[in-house]
Amino acid sequence: MGNILVLFQSNTGNTAKMAELVAEGAGRVPDIELRLKSIKEADVEDLKWCDGIALGAPTNFGTVPWEMKKWWDDLVDKNIWPYMDGKIGCSFSSAGAIGGGQELNCMTLNVILMNFGFLVFGITDYTGPGISAHYGAVQQGEPRSDGEKEACARLGQRLAEWVSTYIDQNTASHPLKQNYKRLPDEFKQRKS
Numbered sequence: 001m002g003n004i005l006v007l008f009q010s011n012t013g014n015t016a017k018m019a020e021l022v023a024e025g026a027g028r029v030p031d032i033e034l035r036l037k038s039i040k041e042a043d044v045e046d047l048k049w050c051d052g053i054a055l056g057a058p059t060n061f062g063t064v065p066w067e068m069k070k071w072w073d074d075l076v077d078k079n080i081w082p083y084m085d086g087k088i089g090c091s092f093s094s095a096g097a098i099g100g101g102q103e104l105n106c107m108t109l110n111v112i113l114m115n116f117g118f119l120v121f122g123i124t125d126y127t128g129p130g131i132s133a134h135y136g137a138v139q140q141g142e143p144r145s146d147g148e149k150e151a152c153a154r155l156g157q158r159l160a161e162w163v164s165t166y167i168d169q170n171t172a173s174h175p176l177k178q179n180y181k182r183l184p185d186e187f188k189q190r191k192s
C-alpha cells in the first residue's frame with residue numbers, strides 16, 4: 001500500500017483545483033492511500049507518512065511563494081532528513097500568464113524535494129494538443145480544457161505508478177506497461 005501526499009498552497013483557488021485533479025489521478029492506481037492537504041493543514045507527520053509527494057504552489061515572481069518556502073524552512077529544526085530518503089516527488093504550478101514562470105517554479109519546488117532526498121520526475125506524455133507536464137503540471141489560471149485537466153491527473157497517476165512500482169514493488173504498475181494514450185494524434189502524423 002503506497003502512501004501519496006498531494007501538498008499544496010493556493011491563494012485564489014487555481015492551484016487548489018490542480019491539486020484535486022492530481023489527487024484524482026493518483027486514485028486511478030490500485031492500493032494507493034491518499035492525502036490531499038494544503039500547507040495550512042499538513043504537518044511533518046504527513047511528510048513522514050508519504051511514499052510519494054506532489055507539491056504544488058502558485059508562481060510568484062517566477063518562483064516559490066514565501067508561504068510555501070516558509071513551510072519547508074520551518075521543518076529545519078525537526079530533523080526529518082533521516083526519514084525522507086528515497087521517496088518520489090513531482091510538482092505543479094499555476095501562474096497568471098502563459099510563460100509566467102510556472103516551470104521555473106516547478107523546478108524550484110523540485111529542488112526543495114531533492115534536498116530531502118526525493119527522487120523527482122517529469123512526464124513525457126501529451127494530454128492534449130500542445131499540453132505536456134515535462135517538468136511538472138503547469139497551468140495559466142485554473143485547468144479548463146480536458147487536456148489541461150488530464151495533465152494534472154496524469155501527474156498524479158504517474159506518481160502513483162512510480163510509488164507502486166518502486167516502493168510497493170508491483171512491476172505491473174510501471175508506466176510503460178499501461179496502455180493509455182501518451183502522444184496526440186497530430187504528433188504521430190508529424191512523425192510519419
Ligand SMILES: Cc1cc2nc3c(=O)[nH]c(=O)nc-3n(C[C@H](O)[C@H](O)[C@H](O)COP(=O)(O)O)c2cc1C
Nearest residue numbers: 010011012013014015058060061062095096097100
Ligand atoms: C505576489 C504575486 C506574484 C505573482 N507572480 C506571478 C508571476 O511571476 N507570473 C505569473 O504569471 N503570475 C504571477 N502571479 C499570479 C498568480 O501566479 C496566479 O494568479 C495564480 O493562478 C494564483 O494561483 P492560486 O489561485 O492557486 O493562488 C503572481 C501573484 C502574486 C500574488
